[in-house]
Amino acid sequence: MAADHASLARQLTATAWRAGRLIMSYFGKASVEAKADRSPVTAADREADALIVQELQEIAPGIPVISEEGENHDIAPGTSPFFLVDPLDGTREFITGSGEFTVNIALIEDAHPRFGLIYAPALAKLYVTLGPRDPARLELSPHEPLPAWETLTFEKIATRPPPESGLTAVVSRSHMDERTARYLEEQGIRDTIPGGSSLKFCLLAEGKADIYPRFGRTMEWDIAAGHAILAAAGGVVIDETGKPLRYGKVERGLDNPGFVAWARPPR
Known part of the structure; x- marks a missing residue:
């Protein structure tokens, strides 16, 4: 992996928490604009994007970052690693007051996602791949100080077998x-x-x-x-x-x- 998985999980959990805290400062009071494709965007989208992109460039310099709010959507990464970022997925939910909006960060290698992190700050839930086969969730409030990594309690998650019917x-x-x-x-x-x-x-x-x-x-x-x-x-x-x-x-x-x-x- 281009960047150590465990190190990414630790550093990007902090990045996502900071982005979530910023987003929540706008929750319930964000003004809405329309992008060129008529989809909604807010200052929370843009400021969270700037924060995440800057921190990714510091954490993993040399790995390109492609973000929804960026302008580099035409670069051709080929099989080289790159980050994909959606700083505020579910902008409509954010605008309407639903808590189902998220911060999304992924690392792509060889055209496949190798690392992923999703943070829903309004729900205080974070999901992350601690390793290639080690997904976990965490209760993490944006309204409280960020705990030290060593004190966090992750709960392992797994898919279920298909039911016999339905x-x-x-x-x-x-x-x-x-x-x-x-x-x-x-x-x-x-x-x-x-x-x-x-x-x-x-x-x-x-x-x-x-x-x-x-x-x-x-x-x-x-x-x-x-x-x-x-x-x-x-x-x-x-x-x-x-x-x-x-x-x-x-x-x-x-x-x-x-x-x-x-x-x-x-x-």
Whole structure:
């Protein structure tokens, strides 16, 4: 790995906490602007982005950082490592007062996510890969001082085996579409859990659901951290052809094809 996994987890937990604390200072009072693609953006997005990018450049100099709020989306990393950052995933949830927004940081190597961290500051929950097969969650409040790393108590997480009948699906709370609805019907889904932001991946990774299909538009920084955490917990993310989802798709503008995330590899 280009950067030591354990060291990344330690340093980026602190980075995510600082970004979450900054974001929470705007929660409930952020003014909203529209980006060129008409998606919403706030000062919290931009300031958290600046903080995370600066700290990543200090932690791992020489590794490029591609962020949703950056302007370097056309660089071609090839198989070289690079970071993917979404400083505030779930801006709509942030604006409406829901706590389902997250800070997302992922490290990509050889077109696959090797490290992932997701922090939901309003929910005081952090998910991180402590090692390639060592995903964990942590209660971490942005309103209290950051504890020393050695005192943190991580809880290991893992996906669950598929039930004998009737899968539980995670679905987007704000981006449901007809194709996804048809797919869920074809799969014989028993229950659905609506969710926002990258926390949908965490529900699979911690054994609360079995499948998350998404055929609407997403970007690489939306899902890379969640993909890394899910993979470490035993899950997979496949594209519409059944192949593992890859990253660094500059030819697509870092846009993802439709995908299905599974808690366990499908038979």
